[in-house]
Structures are given as C-alpha cells and as structure tokens.
Amino acid sequence: MDWSWLTGRLSADYLPQDPVTIGAAVGMPLAILAVLVAITYFKKWGYIWNEWVTTLDAKKIGIMYMGIALLMLARGGADALMLRAQTALEPLGIELFDTQTFQEVFTAHGSIMIFFVAMGAMFGLINIALPLLLGTRDVAYPFLNSVSFWLFFAGMVIINSSLVFGGFSNGGWLGYPPLTGLEYNPGPGVDYWIWALQISGIGSLLSGINFTVTILKHRAPGMTLMKMPIFAWSVLVAMVLVMLAFPVLTATLGMLALDRVAGMHFFTSDGGGNPMMYINLIWAWGHPEVYILILPAFGIFSEVVATFARKRLFGYATMVAALIGIMFLSFVVWQHHFFTMGAGANVNAFFGIMTMIIAIPTGVKLFNWIFTMYKGSIRFTAPMIWFMCFAVTFTIGGVSGVLMAVPALDFQVHNTMFLVAHFHNVIIGGVVFGYFAGIYYWWPKVFGFTLHDGIGKLAAYAWQVGFVLAFIPLYILGLMGAVRRLDSYDDPTWQPLFIVSGIGVGVIALGFALMVIGMAYSVWKRKELADTTGDPWDGRTLEWSVPSPAPFYNFAITPRVSHRDEWWERKKAGLKVPTRSDYKDIELPKNSALGVYIAVAAGLIGIGFIWHIWWLAIVALIAVVVFVIKRTFDDDTEYTISADTLYKLDKEARA
Amino acid sequence: MSTQSYAHEVRQYTIGFIGAAALTILAYLSVKLEWYDATTTAIFVLVLAVMQFGVQVYYFLHLRGEAKPRWQSWSFVYSMAMMLIVVCGSLWVMYNLNYRMGMSGEQMEQRMLEENKKGF
Ligand code: HEM
Ligand SMILES: [Cu+2]
Numbered sequence: 001m002d003w004s005w006l007t008g009r010l011s012a013d014y015l016p017q018d019p020v021t022i023g024a025a026v027g028m029p030l031a032i033l034a035v036l037v038a039i040t041y042f043k044k045w046g047y048i049w050n051e052w053v054t055t056l057d058a059k060k061i062g063i064m065y066m067g068i069a070l071l072m073l074a075r076g077g078a079d080a081l082m083l084r085a086q087t088a089l090e091p092l093g094i095e096l097f098d099t100q101t102f103q104e105v106f107t108a109h110g111s112i113m114i115f116f117v118a119m120g121a122m123f124g125l126i127n128i129a130l131p132l133l134l135g136t137r138d139v140a141y142p143f144l145n146s147v148s149f150w151l152f153f154a155g156m157v158i159i160n161s162s163l164v165f166g167g168f169s170n171g172g173w174l175g176y177p178p179l180t181g182l183e184y185n186p187g188p189g190v191d192y193w194i195w196a197l198q199i200s201g202i203g204s205l206l207s208g209i210n211f212t213v214t215i216l217k218h219r220a221p222g223m224t225l226m227k228m229p230i231f232a233w234s235v236l237v238a239m240v241l242v243m244l245a246f247p248v249l250t251a252t253l254g255m256l257a258l259d260r261v262a263g264m265h266f267f268t269s270d271g272g273g274n275p276m277m278y279i280n281l282i283w284a285w286g287h288p289e290v291y292i293l294i295l296p297a298f299g300i301f302s303e304v305v306a307t308f309a310r311k312r313l314f315g316y317a318t319m320v321a322a323l324i325g326i327m328f329l330s331f332v333v334w335q336h337h338f339f340t341m342g343a344g345a346n347v348n349a350f351f352g353i354m355t356m357i358i359a360i361p362t363g364v365k366l367f368n369w370i371f372t373m374y375k376g377s378i379r380f381t382a383p384m385i386w387f388m389c390f391a392v393t394f395t396i397g398g399v400s401g402v403l404m405a406v407p408a409l410d411f412q413v414h415n416t417m418f419l420v421a422h423f424h425n426v427i428i429g430g431v432v433f434g435y436f437a438g439i440y441y442w443w444p445k446v447f448g449f450t451l452h453d454g455i456g457k458l459a460a461y462a463w464q465v466g467f468v469l470a471f472i473p474l475y476i477l478g479l480m481g482a483v484r485r486l487d488s489y490d491d492p493t494w495q496p497l498f499i500v501s502g503i504g505v506g507v508i509a510l511g512f513a514l515m516v517i518g519m520a521y522s523v524w525k526r527k528e529l530a531d532t533t534g535d536p537w538d539g540r541t542l543e544w545s546v547p548s549p550a551p552f553y554n555f556a557i558t559p560r561v562s563h564r565d566e567w568w569e570r571k572k573a574g575l576k577v578p579t580r581s582d583y584k585d586i587e588l589p590k591n592s593a594l595g596v597y598i599a600v601a602a603g604l605i606g607i608g609f610i611w612h613i614w615w616l617a618i619v620a621l622i623a624v625v626v627f628v629i630k631r632t633f634d635d636d637t638e639y640t641i642s643a644d645t646l647y648k649l650d651k652e653a654r655a
Numbered sequence: 656m657s658t659q660s661y662a663h664e665v666r667q668y669t670i671g672f673i674g675a676a677a678l679t680i681l682a683y684l685s686v687k688l689e690w691y692d693a694t695t696t697a698i699f700v701l702v703l704a705v706m707q708f709g710v711q712v713y714y715f716l717h718l719r720g721e722a723k724p725r726w727q728s729w730s731f732v733y734s735m736a737m738m739l740i741v742v743c744g745s746l747w748v749m750y751n752l753n754y755r756m757g758m759s760g761e762q763m764e765q766r767m768l769e770e771n772k773k774g775f
Contacts, residue, residue: 216726240730244737276752277745284741331737335748342756347748 008613014166014188018101020082025164054591056142057552058127059446061149065124066439068156070516072116075160077512079109081505084470088502090488091495102487103170104189108159110173111193115200116156118293118427121435123152123207126235126296129442130211132543132550133229135220135559135566140213142589143631148203148210150599155200158606162192166610169193172485174282175256177267177275182260188610191260195606198253201246202602208242211235220542222561229541229564230319234299237323238292241330245288252281261609276341283334291330294426295323297434298365301387304437305369307537308384309376312565315368322361329358339407340414348407355405359398366395381537382456386437389464393429397422400475417486418478421471428467436460436515444531448549452529455518462511470504473497534654540568547653553641556650557582583643583650590639598627671714678707 016025039045052060083106086096097105127145131138139145162168166188171180180190215236219228228236255266256278265271267278306313313319335343335351369391378384400422404410413419444450474482477497482489522529535544542559543550545567557578563569601623608617641649682703685696712718712731721727754766 240733244734248741274749274753276756277749280745280748280752284745328737331740332744335744341752343748343751344755347751 005615006613008608008611008616009188010611010613016164016167018098020096021101021163021167028160028163049593050591053596054146054593056138056146056589056591056595058131058139058142058145059550059552059554061145062124062127062129063446064149065120065127065152068153069117069120069124072112072120072156073512076109076112076117077509079105079112081509083109084498084502084505086487087489087498088495091492095488097487099487100170103172103485104168106485107169107172107175107193108162111169111197112159113427114173114289114293115197116152116159118431118435119200119204120152120156121439122238122293122296122431123148123204125300125435125438125442126207126211128446129438129543130214130232130235131218132445132546132554133232133541134215134218135223135542135555135561136214136218137554137558137586138218138589139210140218141210143592143595143637144206144210146592146595147598148207150595151203151206151602152200154599154603154606155196155198155203158192158199158603158610159196162189162196166192174286176282177256177259177278178269180256181268181275183268191257191610194253194257194260195610198250198257199599199602199606201249201253203599204242205246205250208239208246212239212243215239220559220561223566226317226320227561227564227566229299230302230313230316231296231299231541233320233323234295234302237327238295240327241288241292241295244331245285245292248281249285249289252278252285257609261612279338279341280335283337284331286337287334288330290423290426291326293431294434295326297390297431297438300434300438300441301369301390302365303541304383304387304441305372306565307441307539308379308381308387309373310379310538311372311376312540312568313368314371314374315364316564318364319368322364325361326358329354329361333358336405336407336410339410345407352405352407356402359402359405362398366391380457381440382451382453382460383437383441385457385460386433386440389460390429390433390437393433393464393467394426397425397429400425413478415484416478417474417482417484420484421474421478424467424471424474428463428471433460433463436463441537442543444536444548445534445543445546445550447526448531449522449526449529450531450536451522452518452525455514455521459511459514459518462507462514466504466507466509466511468504469507470501473501473504477501535567540565542567545570551649551653553586553588553646553649556646556653557584578650580643580647583647585643586641586646587638588641590637592631592637594627594631598624601627667714671710674710674714675707678703678710 016022039048052064055061082096083102086102089096127139159168169175169180169185169190169192171185171190171193175190175193178184180193215228215232219232225233255264258264259266259268259273265273267273267275269275302313302319333351333355335347336355339348339352369387380388400418404413404419404422440451440456474497477494480491480494482494531548534547536548537544542555542561545559546555559566601620604620605617605624608614608620682700685691685699685703690696691699716727716731718728718731
C-alpha cells in the first residue's frame, strides 16, 4: 500500500547523519522534554496558558518576544562559534563540519539572527515600550498582536525543527536561486527556510500595521506628532517600511515556493524565468529591512542619551527630518547589493550615489546624540555604556558601508570577508547594542527591579572587545582576498587572523554569558535592586510616570500631554496627587486562545508544504480561515474595570 | 451606523469582492485556455491587473471623504510613490542586466552587430 498521500516525502533518510548535528538533534528535544516535565511537575500549565499563552497584554507579549529572541541568540551564537572554530582550526586538519553542513550552519545562523533575534527583539521592545511612551493602554489591535507573536513563534519552531528532521537550506540567509531552486536543492531544507520566513514574515507585516495604527491613532490626548518621543517616531518610520517591504519578501518567497512545488519558472534560467530577478526583488525588501532593524535602535539611543545626559534631545526636528528622509531613501538604494551582477555604469552610479546620500541622515543623528551629551551631566550607567560602544562601532561600520557604495571599490570587496565585517559592524554595533541598551533601560519598568549595573557594564565591555577581535580581522582578510562563506582555505597566512577572530567570538560569548548571569543575579537580589519609585533613571517620558512593574492597564488615568518631555516637565512643575474623581471606567481586551490556534494551523500549512503532505496544508489553511472568521464574529472581546477598582489598584501600586 | 449606510457598505463590499474575484478568474482562464497568443495574453493580464488595482482601491480603501488628518490618503500616495520607484527601478535594473548578462552568445553577437551599425 502506498502511504505517500498521507505522509508526503517523510522518510528515515532525512534523519541527521553527522555527529555534531546528531548531538543537537538529540539534545534539543531532550531539553524541551525536560522543560515540559518541569512545567507539569510544578503544575504551572494553567498559569502559563492563562497568563502568557492567551494574553493580549502588549507588555507580556513583548516579554515573550524577548525571551525567544535571547534563546535564539544563544542558538545562533553557538552556530557562529562553531563556524569560526572551523575556520580557525581547519588548517590543522581539525574539521567540525563537512562543506554541506558548514553551509547549512551559516544559513541557519544568518536567518535566525535576522528573523528571530533582531526582528524578535525589535518587536519585543516595541511591544513593551511603545504603548507606555505614547500614554496609551494598549496597541490598536491587541488580538492581531497575539497572532503576530504566535506566527513568529511558529516560524521559530519550524526553523529549529529542521535540525532534527530534514536538514536546513544551504543557500545563505537570502537563498539565491538557482542554488535554492529545485534542480540543485530538491530536499526539504530550502522549504524549511522558505516557510519559516514566510510565516514569521506575515506576522511581521501584521505587527507593522498594528504599530503604525497605534502611533497614528492611539496617542494620549494632546500628544501631537511633534510631541511624540523620538522612539515613537523611529518606530513609526520603521513600521511604514515594514508595511511596504514585507509584501515584497512574501511575494518573492512565494514565487520561489511555486518554482519548487508547482513546477513554475519564475527564477529558473529555462522556461522564461530569470534568477537575477530574485536577487533584485529580495534586495528591494532586504535593504529597507536593514533600516527597519536599525531605526528602532536609533530611537532607543535617543531616549537613553537624553535621559542619562539629563538634557532634552538636541535637534528633535532634524531627527524627525532624518527619519523621514530615510523613509524615502531606503527604497532607492537596493541595487548596491549587486553592483557586481553585471549592470552597466549608469545603473551602478545611480544607486552608488543614492547609497552615499542615505549615509547623511544617518550621520546627522550621530551628531545630534553627541550634541545632546555636550555639557550634559552624564551618568555612565549600563545603557549609556552600550551607547558609547555603539557610537564608535557603528561609525566604523557606516564608513565601511560608504566605501562599498563606490561600485569600483565594491568590485574588490563584494562577497568577501570585508562585507561580512561591514554588516556585522552595523548590525552588532548598531542593532544589537541598541536593543541591549533598551533591555537594560526598560527592564525595571517591566519587572520592577533594575539589572545589576556593574555586571551590565562588564557585559557591554566584553561585547565591545569581542566584537573588535572577531570582526576587525575580517576586514583585513577581506582585503587579502578571503571570500565569505569559506569552510577551508589554502593560504596559511590567513590562519592567525582567523584564530584572532575565533577568540573574539569566544569573548562575545563571554559577554552574552555575563548578561545572562547579570539577569539571574538581579532576580536573586531583586529586593535590593527594587525600583520603588517607578522612575529609576529620573526619566523624561511617560513610561516613567507609572509604577514599576507597569500595571496591566498601563495608565490608571489617561495622561494629557502638553510637552515633548511630558514627565520631566511635570516633575519640574510639581506632581499632583490624583483624586477619586480623576478615575474613569476602562475597557481592556479579554484573553483569547485563537491567536495560538491560528499560528498552529499556519505552522501546519508550512509543514504540509515542506513535506508535500498536501491534505495537511489544505486542512490547516481551512482551519486558519475558520479561526479568523470565528474571531471576526465574536463581539464579546472586552471587559470593564470600574473606576472604583482602578482607584484601589492604583493606590496599592503606588504605595 | 444607520441601517441604510450599513446596507450601502455591504453592497459596496460585495460588488468589490465579486469584481476582484471575476478579474482574477478571467486572468487565470485566459492563460489556462490560451485565448490569445503569448504577447496579447501578457498585455491582457496586465490590463486586468490594473483594473484589479482600481477595484480594490475604489471599493475597499475608502479614500474619498476621509476626515483630516488624511492618513489613508497620505499613506496611499506614499505607497504609490515607493511602488513606482521599486517597479520602475526594477524594470530599469533588470533591462540593463538582461541586456548585459541575459543574452545567449548568438543574441549578444546579433546585438553587438546592430549597435555597431548605429555607430558611436
Ligand atoms: C551607513 C550607511 C550604510 C551604507 C552606506 C551601507 C552600504 C552597504 C553596501 C554598499 C553593501 C553591499 C556590499 C556588497 O555586497 O559588496 C552593504 C551590505 C550590507 N549592509 Fe550596509 N550600509 C549601511 C548601513 C547598514 C546598516 C545600518 C545595516 C544593518 C542594520 C546594514 C546591513 C548590511 C547587510 C546585512 C549587508 C549585506 C548582507 C549580505 O550580502 O548578505 N548596512 N551595505
Ligand atoms: Cu543595503
């Protein structure tokens, strides 16, 4: 009897073969099992389901995003450590991976870091901070928010399960065909990559819509656009870019998927297709994507610098102008990622010049932060140390970017280690340091106690030193001719640099360990580190006006805003104690499990496509539609907290 | 919302839905049943796509009569501008790339001969 209609192409041939992968493939399910057993043992299922899984509270969703992002950082970091161990030791004949596995590992590393670490931490921090900064109770569409998170989660599960069954794509984080086409990659690896990105990408698109509407329509009364904290501005621009760029990603991956499962020829060289079109399209998403990641980090730094320099942000209006400039310019530079693909001088010159121009608004921001610090009374807390590391590191990365924006020069360094050094320079030194600053800055608002500052600073220094060791050698290697994605090389003079780089990754790992240790230590000492005022940094914006940890309703009384640094101005004017009549009934969203159900079904669509189990894909698709319709016709989605209760809760929280 | 405007809205959405579905099916059939030759089909599908776009904007986006600040109208204008940039830019880039990279040896030779005939 032929069971292939039932199980698609699942077969034991797809179980992992090499020792490293087998280790991971056995270890990961065991770890998950241990966690599940622990939850059952401590009878925490009810708590997890009611307080977390079904929650529509943006802050809790944000915490879950952050948790996954940190977990994935550990996974992606372990990948990186192994990759660099291989390049450091390979000339000695010590090989961790064969070439195929090496390729799968760097593909997983890149995809996980961008889609599940950077994007996850970005949405996490936005969820945590944005409503509080805007003086609002929630995001515009709380249910959609839950759907977004769980789609992200489903994508994360898919990308990690490839480790156990089927292997991963070997096509790099952007999966260029023809390598990722059916001809060269018939197995499920590329499909894993496609569907993990596709599912989490749709979640990102929904989040983009959600936060844009939140910013445009749900600001506290009196908060005009030009009175918004600059973090909100940067999120607004980033989310506008999400709304425009992510459909391009979805369509491009969709076409690649059709090529693979439906015998189409969008990106094959035969049948009228063109693989160059894929590269063009993926970068029409990809370049805006790098700005999507960096802009919220810029926003975080703007808040951090103003707070710890105890000065209002220098050049608010130019900052907004720079953001809006970037909103347009980031869509006119994408071709700089394939200068060398063969376009003529006119095309390359146009995009090269546009790329140099986009560096200007970016530079403007740096000067704004420096002028904000000028003559400020700066406190060098952990978030501020992350900023100082960022300011130096990111500038170097920006300069190497402008170098590569010169097409003639890019022909020398494109797809070498020099490029790898550039984008890690801006992504680690910019995006990652920015989000880490955000974690240390907003942690007390979320959990009610600050993170240990000394360990935090140590972690920042370790990351900074590790970064320099790990990536400055790559610039040199790139100039010496080392191409990217290299698993072995013949030139022995490269080895010392690769060894330094490997040590650097180790130091970064130490930095990450210090962060985790710092978190554990702070939880242990949470009584001493408790934030009783709700305003541990002497902050400027509205999130510091509510108690820590921020209550589930955010603001007991909707704030009226008349200043950019509303909370700072209020403190200067003298705070008034609210009276009973200031409180009004409020409405909050009820929990809903449908978000999880939708994401599970979406994940099953992905599994169906990956393993060619068509009935599963169809059933799951129908399930998604049914769940969405069910939610649409549910009118009973909110509950009321009476003014009396609110008054009491608020009094307790402030006591 | 009054029942009248509700009924109106339902009608608008229904028309929009049927219109969008019909245009999609038409495009599919024209390709599947090979109504026209390749070039005509391509043009036909493109025209349908533009009509599809019009239907969606008119029946679903509610751009007319929006109160200030006209976020939807502004975001529409911005999206259009960016889309034009990406579409035209892609056409430019791809034409250029195809011209230089996408030709077979014979085509390239042919092309060079033609260009040479034009002189410099
Ligand atoms: C300061 C302005 C910047 C300029 C002028 C710039 C310029 C460039 C150029 C010309 C390339 C292509 C080089 C090549 O492929 O040979 C490139 C690649 C890249 N850049 Fe930047 N960049 C800038 C900022 C950023 C930022 C802020 C990020 C991320 C947050 C970023 C992330 C990347 C990534 C991920 C790649 C290439 C990835 C790949 O090929 O796999 N860049 N950049
Ligand atoms: Cu770029």
